[in-house]
Amino acid sequence: MDALSRGLLERPSVDGGGLREVSITAGTPSLLRAINERSVLELIHRRGPLSRAQVARVSGLSKPTVSLALSGLLDARLVREVGRSRGDRGPSALLYELNPAAGWVVGIDVGRNWVRAAIADIAGRVVARRDERARVSSARSLIGQIGSIAHRLAGEAGVEWSQVTHAALGSPGVFDPVHGYVAMAPNLPGWGRHGLVEAVREQLGTNVTFENDVNLAALAERAHGLGRNLANFAFLSVGTGIGLALVIDGQLRRGAHGAAGEIAYLPIGPADPRDPANRRRGAFEETAAAAGIVRQAKALGMRSPLSAETIFSAARRGNRTAMKVVQTEAARLALAIATITPVLDPEIVILGGGVGRNGDLLLEPIERELRQLMPFKPRVAVSALGDDAVLQGAVAIALEAARERVFARRPGRQVHEAAE
Incomplete structure (x- = not known):
């Protein structure tokens, strides 16, 4: 029984x-x-x-x-x-x-630069997707964009919005279900205001799950990537921001307040962690995220216009200054990995994000630095999921929630009636 x-x-x-x-x-x-x-x-x-x-x-x-x-x-x-x-x-x-048409889900990845969305049937087949430049001038414009892209996706799939069973949205920050806002998301203007969650739900008009974007990437890795069949691993995302997701004993761990993995606030790097300006984004993020890489390159004499992408490209072409910037970035990431490893003991640390995916330049110096820092080290590898990691994770948790609702339509009603 x-x-x-x-x-x-x-x-x-x-x-x-x-x-x-x-x-x-x-x-x-x-x-x-x-x-x-x-x-x-x-x-x-x-x-x-x-x-x-x-x-x-x-x-x-x-x-x-x-x-x-x-x-x-x-x-x-x-x-x-x-x-x-x-x-x-x-x-x-x-x-x-x-029956694939028994339900539909929408997954949405909201970042500083892009909004990515996909619609899938209840069997998990993605039938339409869109990528748009994020309208981050204000929370209102970004929320409007989220609603617009989701409804247009449904139209492209030939699905009435009322048929969408669940939506999942991933973004930087920590979701506060009590107050209805997302904290610690400085790269999305206005994203931390109260009432944000309700405003998004009004735009989407369906059941919505909110989750940290790096957590979603880790869930995608557990389902489709390097985390498959592993009980303990970490996903380290480095791009516009920095974040870590933790899978321990096969489960995503969020911590007491949902802030587990917010390593942007580690006191690593030359930035003063007590400086209020650094406390907003975190000393480690100020140092090692994309903007910090650009600041260091400028300090070493590289000429504008610069971005993390152009700096890594220059390093591949043999630019010595760019190579020095990359080596420093690798050392800082290795220090962060060495900080978390004795506490969590992950089998693998998976690198992702626009900066983290540069494994051809980062992996060897990271591993060399780790050998010097500690007697044991996890395997370090670059995610193969690319830009789709967060979106795949969003679709996955939307499917999990939707299947529970869809599967309960007939059986659940009978159980309820019979138990009364």
């Missing part, structure tokens, strides 16, 4: 003498049917397409029970017939898979 069955059939109580009793409530046919439908739906989602016989064999349910469950799921349009089996002995059998 699964946990859902036990929870509904066993109800603890206490008698007058303080002894614990357990009263057993028999499962009604509608309750048991709901449990079976949910079990079959989950199985088809994970391992489909499957035939009725295959569902029965894997689930342990009888064929008549599976047939009844499939009939209910077909009526609810949660599964669909998708051809017939081939290659087995005997007659072919109908195959069933999760």
